[in-house]
Amino acid sequence: MLRIVSENFEVKTLKKIKVMSVIGTRPEGIKMIPLVKALKNDSAFESIFVxxxxxxxxxxxxxELFSVEPDYNLNIMERKPKLEEILAVILVELSKILDKEKPDIVLVHGDTATTLAGAQAAFFRQIPVGHIEAGLRTFDRYSPFPEEMNRQVVGKYTTLHFAATETNKSNLLAELVNEKDIFVVGNTVIDALFDVTSKKLDIPLEIKSIIENPYHTILLTTHRRENLEELNDVYSAVNHLIKEYNDIQFVFPIHKNPAVRKKVYASLSKDPRVHLLEPLDYYVFSQLMNSSYFIITDSGGIQEEAPALKKPVLVARKSTERTEGIEAGTLKLVGTNTETIINESIKLLEQPSYYQSFSRNRNPYGDGKTSEKIVSIIKNYFSS
Known part of the structure; x- marks a missing residue:
């Protein structure tokens, strides 16, 4: 409880705002932890992290990197559930926590099973939902799958829509969301990126030797379900480029998905300049991203992070919900077509002016102060 003394010396007691943040995946953690920390550091809030x-x-x-511990840890994957079971288990377990804690608002992020179940559990109890990274849309229900439909459904449950960009806001307005409930705040991933790149921690010798060698590093990541059948086309482009250019290297932290790993090991060149790595912790990955020359990816988060580091990004997807990055010139949509990926990579390697056209553009995804803005908006919502 907060005790406030007014000008006429009357004592007023204000109840803290109880906020429950629900996180389940690595990308959610990276993007939500700056907000969780901001809530914990503000005396107006009681912060619960699930x-x-x-x-x-x-x-x-x-x-561990951000020195944050959850108040509740469900460990749902110990049961090795299927996708529909993940939703069901999270919904049931979160409902128990909501009944116990009775938060004033539940915060969810993005488009995962955790996000959908968290928003639905809160809605069933008529608890307001705050959706971080609201309004992302491809308008193709199967791309990305199932994330696109997850985020659209979560939007229907949401009370406060925290959109990263004006484009995201426009998407929500087109779906008849009331404008007063939409707040353009930037993306919390930039808060996290600026925080972690300012740290001075040890890097494994294997990664350090890659970062410090004289080659141009091309960072590669692929994991999208909808791309699985076409990953060989992406890897064919990698094989061609590594053969044609002696001054480059590819660094590929491989996703845990067994289907992706099978294709990677079967398709990619065994050239010593193609470095296949296990998934990296966020600090090491951010250092690798910062040292790369450019990036080929189907990841959503990297499309937001890399422009903050002035790194060109070739997006290996047919469509992207980060359209403002395309419009700003920080991203280039190349799909999974072998020839397109090769041609765009060659332009980045051989045309300095083309390369610089990416890096001199403004990052449309924020200034590193998004968490502060969200905290202020939640305060205002409950004070009014």
Whole structure:
């Protein structure tokens, strides 16, 4: 409880705002932890942090890096559930926590099973939902799958829509969301990126030797379900480029998805300049991203982070919900077509003016103060 003394010396007692943040995957952790920390550091809030454990090992690394511990840890993946079972288990377990804690608002992020179940559990109890990174849309229900439909459904449950960009706001307005409920705040991933790149921690010798060698590093990541059948086309482009250019290297932290790993090991060149790595913790990955020459990815988060580091990004997807990055010139949509990826990579390697056209553009995803803005908006919402 807060005790406030007014000008006429009357004592007023204000109840703290109880906020429950629900996180389950590594990307959610990276993007939500700056906000969780901001809430914990503000005396107006009582902050409850729930980790569903959807990405247990990977998320635990992120929590350790940022020195944050959850109040509840569900460890749902110990049961090895299917996608529909993940939703059901999180919904049931979160409902128990909501009944116990009775938060004033529940915060969810993005488009995962944890996000959908968290928003639905709160809605069933008529608890307001705050959706971080609201309004992302491809308008293709199967791309990305199932994330696109998850985020659209969560939007229907949401009370406060925290959109990263004006484009995201426009998407929400087109779906008849009331404008007064939409707040353009930037993306919390930039808060996390600026925080972690300012740290001075040890890097494994294997990664350090890659970062410090004389080659141009091309960072590669692929994991999208909808791309699985076409990953060989992406890897064919990598094989061609590594053969044609002696001054480059590819660094590929491989996703845990067995289907992705099978294709990687079967398709990619065994050239010593193609470095296949296990998934990296966020600090090491951010250092690798910062040292790269450019990036080829189907990841959503990297499309937001890399422009803050002035790194060109070739997006290996047919469509992207980060359209403002395309419009700003920080991203280039190349799909999974072998020839397109090769041609765009050659332009980045051989045309300095083309390369610089990416890096001199403004990052449309924020200034590193998004968490502060969200905290202020939640305060105003409850004070009014």
């Amino acid at each position: 980790n569903t454990g959807q990405h247990k090992e990977q998320l635990d690394q992120v929590l």
